[in-house]
Amino acid sequence: MTEPSAITGYTLHRILGRGNTSLVRLATNSQGQLVAVKIPHPETLAVQDAAERFGNEVRLTLQLRHPHLVRAYGGTPFGPHAFLAVTYYPKGALNEQLADLPDRTLPLKQALRLLADVASALTYLHHQGAVHQDVKTQNVYVTEEGRAALGDLGNTYFVAQGGKTSGSPFYMAPEVYQGELTSSASDVYSLGVMMYELLGGDRPFNGNSYEELMVAHMTRFAPSLTLVNPLVPRAVGRLAELALAKRPGDRPSADQIRRALLSALGEVPEDEVYEEDLKPEAEVARPMGRHAPAQVRAAAPPVNTEPAEEPEKSGRWNPFRRRK
Numbered sequence: 001m002t003e004p005s006a007i008t009g010y011t012l013h014r015i016l017g018r019g020n021t022s023l024v025r026l027a028t029n030s031q032g033q034l035v036a037v038k039i040p041h042p043e044t045l046a047v048q049d050a051a052e053r054f055g056n057e058v059r060l061t062l063q064l065r066h067p068h069l070v071r072a073y074g075g076t077p078f079g080p081h082a083f084l085a086v087t088y089y090p091k092g093a094l095n096e097q098l099a100d101l102p103d104r105t106l107p108l109k110q111a112l113r114l115l116a117d118v119a120s121a122l123t124y125l126h127h128q129g130a131v132h133q134d135v136k137t138q139n140v141y142v143t144e145e146g147r148a149a150l151g152d153l154g155n156t157y158f159v160a161q162g163g164k165t166s167g168s169p170f171y172m173a174p175e176v177y178q179g180e181l182t183s184s185a186s187d188v189y190s191l192g193v194m195m196y197e198l199l200g201g202d203r204p205f206n207g208n209s210y211e212e213l214m215v216a217h218m219t220r221f222a223p224s225l226t227l228v229n230p231l232v233p234r235a236v237g238r239l240a241e242l243a244l245a246k247r248p249g250d251r252p253s254a255d256q257i258r259r260a261l262l263s264a265l266g267e268v269p270e271d272e273v274y275e276e277d278l279k280p281e282a283e284v285a286r287p288m289g290r291h292a293p294a295q296v297r298a299a300a301p302p303v304n305t306e307p308a309e310e311p312e313k314s315g316r317w318n319p320f321r322r323r324k
């Protein structure tokens with residue numbers, strides 16, 4: 001099987017990138033807009049779990065709308081013509097941009113702004129009762145104006161429906177290493193790691209193996225962020241440290257972090273108001289994630305269950321790769 005060379009309604013152009021799950025191509029949609037089209041690898045479609053994760057990403061990206069979540073333009077969750085069309089970010093993912101900087105450090109204001117945007121996206125997801133499970137710089141995209149959008153909702157689930165735990169070792173909370181369920185607090189922990197990365201120039205915990213990282217996250221304490229970078233406002237540094245608290249209950253909420261970051265930018269943080277809350281209950285869309293009840297999911301096109309090899313079984317340990 002090869003990736004489809006055509007998608008109805010889209011003119012495909014060059015390849016933008018290749019991830020574990022999909023090939024991403026620049027495309028023009030029927031309205032003439034440039035978009036990024038994610039096309040699952042044939043191996044993804046052939047493995048039920050991977051295909052479901054892609055289907056979950058398509059449905060949730062279409063369903064959840066927020067200025068700082070990657071926006072979907074169209075998609076098909078399952079089957080040989082599965083795809084997801086999203087906003088095209090010419091600068092690519094944040095990790096790629098950081099890698100291009102001489103010392104991996106953004107100007108302070110820019111870093112505070114990107115973090116405030118990600119905290120805002122998380123505030124929205126948590127308000128919806130969802131957990132992202134994969135907050136990391138690889139899943140953050142930046143616009144030409146320097147604003148951030150959080151993407152990759154493949155592992156996102158609604159708490160009320162339950163979900164399969166996953167995470168990336170550099171960003172994973174201690175309780176998740178210990179086998180507990182993820183939660184809004186474990187997302188906040190991952191945001192705390194990103195705060196150190198963007199404001200302090202490095203992730204708080206490093207290691208050369210899964211075990212080393214696990215020990216670091218579970219037993220070590222990060223240095224004070226304001227000592228690492230004295231330019232970081234005290235309130236922001238304090239919240240980053242609290243976000244890395246070993247006990248989930250000791251962590252702040254994403255909204256508290258959002259407010260502190262906006263205050264540090266000299267803005268008066270306002271309450272976020274969501275469209276869904278303004279609509280009468282009957283009009284609010286039902287959650288449609290991968291973990292949605294069977295009767296909801298049954299309406300979706302069937303999953304391709306062809307048996308095949310697992311995607312990309314390289315022997316090398318990759319700390320950015322999700323643990324599933």
Ligand SMILES: Nc1ncnc2c1ncn2[C@@H]1O[C@H](COP(=O)(O)OP(=O)(O)OP(=O)(O)O)[C@@H](O)[C@H]1O
Pocket residue numbers: 016017018019020021022023024036038086087088089090091092093096138141152
């Ligand atoms: N919206 C976009 N605009 C521009 N480039 C993009 C966009 N989405 C993805 N890319 C590029 O494609 C690469 C692969 O995308 P992504 O990491 O989302 O793939 P994936 O296979 O779906 O994810 P994963 O590897 O986590 O399973 C990114 O690193 C980035 O360079």
